[in-house]
């Protein structure tokens with residue numbers, strides 16, 4: 001009867017040079033999420049959709065760990081699904097049940113913070 005696991009927040013920052021994130025203060029966002037919201041922890045990755053991102057998922061995801069929810073900030077949720085679902089499936093995980101993809105592009109920092117906050121609060125039942 002363990003306690004419900006807290007979600008993890010993974011922020012893909014699109015190399016740091018994508019114009020879509022020009023208005024977003026990455027560190028302000030991730031420090032807000034890790035300090036103010038009910039998450040287990042936060043990870044920042046520079047580019048999850050290329051080879052080293054794929055390597056990260058395959059190394060990081062644990063076989064059969066179906067209880068963990070990942071809130072992934074980055075680009076369009078459909079793109080995220082297309083790019084990440086196989087890495088989840090390879091570990092016996094279900095992308096559609098375990099990932100909440102958030103498109104945080106073209107947002108000011110407070111707007112992105114609010115979007116992540118709403119999703120995390122909903123997941124943890126606040």
Ligand code: SF4
Pocket residue numbers: 012013014015018046047048049050073074075076079080083
């Ligand atoms: S997964 Fe999306 S946000 Fe991340 S680097 Fe690729 S295109 Fe950019």
